[in-house]
Amino acid sequence: KAGVTQTPRYLIKTRGQQVTLSCSPISGHRSVSWYQQTPGQGLQFLFEYFSETQRNKGNFPGRFSGRQFSNSRSEMNVSTLELGDSALYLCASSLTADSNQPQHFGDGTRLSIL
Amino acid sequence: QKEVEQDPGPLSVPEGAIVSLNCTYSNSAFQYFMWYRQYSRKGPELLMYTYSSGNKEDGRFTAQVDKSSKYISLFIRDSQPSDSATYLCAMSAAGGTSYGKLTFGQGTILTVHP
Numbered sequence: 043k044a045g046v047t048q049t050p051r052y053l054i055k056t057r058g059q060q061v062t063l064s065c066s067p068i069s070g071h072r073s074v075s076w077y078q079q080t081p082g083q084g085l086q087f088l089f090e091y092f093s094e095t096q097r098n099k100g101n102f103p104g105r106f107s108g109r110q111f112s113n114s115r116s117e118m119n120v121s122t123l124e125l126g127d128s129a130l131y132l133c134a135s136s137l138t139a140d141s142n143q144p145q146h147f148g149d150g151t152r153l154s155i156l
Numbered sequence: 157q158k159e160v161e162q163d164p165g166p167l168s169v170p171e172g173a174i175v176s177l178n179c180t181y182s183n184s185a186f187q188y189f190m191w192y193r194q195y196s197r198k199g200p201e202l203l204m205y206t207y208s209s210g211n212k213e214d215g216r217f218t219a220q221v222d223k224s225s226k227y228i229s230l231f232i233r234d235s236q237p238s239d240s241a242t243y244l245c246a247m248s249a250a251g252g253t254s255y256g257k258l259t260f261g262q263g264t265i266l267t268v269h270p
Contacts, residue, residue, distance in 0.1 A: 092255070136256070
């Protein structure tokens with residue numbers, strides 16, 4: 043069974059640009075969560091989608107947004123990139139919307155801002 | 157104060173040692189507890205998942221949860237060099253504003269030397 047797939051694996055952008063990251067969940071999983079991982083702050087929750095609806099959002103500015111498609115694939119977008127947005131962006135999927143379902147992570151997209 | 161505290165280490169042990177990793181938390185709403193292992197340049201891999209107080213064993217790994225003390229542990233028996241990684245504890249509450257949200261510790265860097 044294929045795991046969570048994130049593309050691209052690496053991305054280099056400059057300040058002010060925007061970026062879109064993609065996540066394909068494990069087949070049959072309908073909930074997708076996104077996290078930002080940095081050395082200073084660790085793993086921080088960005089948002090969660092289920093059935094194309096954002097149900098929860100972390101404490102990040104509005105420049106961070108996302109969406110989910112009918113096949114459960116998800117994208118996140120960051121606009122007006124800042125140097126501090128350099129991080130590993132991780133996507134995780136779980137079977138259902140229930141909090142008791144474990145999350146499985148992809149290998150992330152490493153975003154570097156110049 | 158962070159909701160989840162985890163000693164970042166680093167922790168260095170000889171092969172065959174018993175390793176003890178710990179996290180404390182302050183949010184009494186947390187009901188689900190996980191341990192993830194993260195190798196360099198990879199995403200977190202789920203090792204253990206529990207929701208009740210007590211012990212859960214899986215091979216060389218034992219997860220322990222003490223909700224009354226708000227303390228969780230992961231024990232690794234007969235540690236191997238391949239166990240060298242960053243270990244992350246994670247927790248979640250049920251439903252509502254907790255949909256899809258895991259709260260992570262900072263991670264403990266473990267090195268097992270031959």
